Amino acid sequence: MAYEWFVSLRYLRAKRKQTFISIISFISIAGVTLGVAALIVVLAVMTGFHDGVRQQILGNIPHVLIQRQGGGLSDYQQIIKQVRTSPHVTSVAPFVAKEAMLLSRRNVAAVNVKGIEPGHKILNQKFLSIDHKPVSELLFERNGKLPGIVIGLDTATSLGVAIGDSVNVIPPMFTITPFGMIPKMKPFRIVGIFRQGGGFLDTFYAYIDMAQAQSFFDSEGQVSGIEVEVDGFDQARPVAAQLRGEYHFPYVIRSWEDMFGSFLSALKLEKLGLFIVLGIIVLVAAFNIATTLIMVVMEKSKDIAILRSMGATSRSIMKIFLFEGLVIGVLGTGLGAALGVVLAKNADPIIKWLERTLGVKIFDQSVYGMDHFPSVVNSGDVITVVGVALTICLLATIYPAWQAARMDPAEALRYE
Structure with missing residues (x-):
């Protein structure tokens, strides 16, 4: 020493x-x-x-969102396969979304109807459901008289509906008939209500089966976008930057920070x-x-x-x-x-x-x-x-x- x-x-x-x-x-x-x-x-x-x-704040907002300028993604399966191989990516999920009105008992609520696949992260939260059955089963059940829909508690309160009731979904689309243009409408059965999806934005979402959404919104073979989840919030920006280098215009790739970063x-x-x-x-x-x-x-x-x-x-x-x-x-x-x-x-x-x-x-x-x-x-x-x-x-x-x-x-x- x-x-x-x-x-x-x-x-x-x-x-x-x-x-x-x-x-x-x-x-x-x-x-x-x-x-x-x-x-x-x-x-x-x-x-x-x-x-x-x-x-x-974010709740249902994806870490990284992939969309196409001026239309949907028709080659989404190939994109999903390639994105899954990127570093820090934990899950990739396509979705079909459309603004719509929910009508029930003369009450109306504006929502964003999102078609999702089984295993979506929104299904991991707690729900009020029919007979306390898993919403992941009820939502994608194909044998029911009416297709299922999941809405938020605030939306259910505005409409005055409960579990098992039906609501009419009215997107901004019209059907031409001999009597003129009639708004497109389809009844859905409420199979689940979430109290709080983790974020205030979830109040404005309603969820249905993606196959139903593609058929109802005339989006056969297409999706509105792809949600990418990463292993940490801080990894969203570098992953988005990497994907931008691989997918150029007309693809639009945004991280959650690009969309809602000012909140934090x-x-x-x-x-x-x-x-x-x-x-x-x-x-x-x-x-x-x-x-x-x-x-x-x-x-x-x-x-x-x-x-x-x-x-x-x-x-x-x-x-x-x-x-x-x-x-x-x-x-x-x-x-x-x-x-x-x-x-x-x-x-x-x-x-x-x-x-x-x-x-x-x-x-x-x-x-x-x-x-x-x-x-x-x-x-x-x-x-x-x-x-x-x-x-x-x-x-x-x-x-x-x-x-x-x-x-x-x-x-x-x-x-x-």
Whole structure:
């Protein structure tokens, strides 16, 4: 071990007369620990809320949407086969969509009727269904008198209908008869109602079998578009960019950020603001490190003079106090990172335990529309916090170490 490390570690262990300085060192470590832990926990919670709110906003909106300018996709099977081989793509689903009016009991509601295939992600949520049967079976049942349709609770309330009732779907299409043009209309049976699809946009959707949609909307052999799901929200933009390189005009490829990214700009700004505010906590703890080292330099002035007279260079003296400050910073940052990750990963059980113990409601699931307290530990955030904390701690040690290095041995020993 280099003697600079030995001396710096020795200075951290206090003698009886230097207990106060040692206590300040431990307070500095505790300050860095709490600052780093708080920063990691808050960023994890903000990331969790960001993802939760993003899911609430988007709901049925696909990560990447592939459409064709001025018409439908007739070669969709080939596109689906090719897109499935792209990196980060988890599922690919075609759909047929058309704006339409739902008519029942003299009530009207405007919706976007979407024809989907079995296995669509919208079918993974909870539904009110006939005899509590799976909606995935009822919607694609071919033996019923009427084809099935799934609508939102708000739409059902507006129409005054319930499970098992029928509604007439009226798209903006007309049939020419001897008596003139008559609006196209077809009755459907309500086989499922979803309370909340995860997003406010889902209120305006109704779902039917894609085969029924192709026949009803005169789109045989075509689809309106292809929905692409990726393994993470953040992967949508690069996947969309890659697909744009493969499919040029008249294909139109958009990620969810292109369509609805402005909804989440405020959350990103808030996360950045919290990072800056809580980063000040680490900065305050770093000032404690600087104060500790200044006091150590004042206390050890005689030791520094003796080391200089024995041949130690200014560079070595500076290393001693840099190492001491670095030890405090690394210990505090390491402990804070470990504590922050543990708290962030167990935020939901901790919140529930506090609610049971204190008898108060900290997180109201009905308000936020989430079944658990959101907390997502992002490795990038943790690395950033650790890097910023270590940088601040290292910068805080420079001035005291520089002052110790430029100390004149003769002046320090004059009155000894």
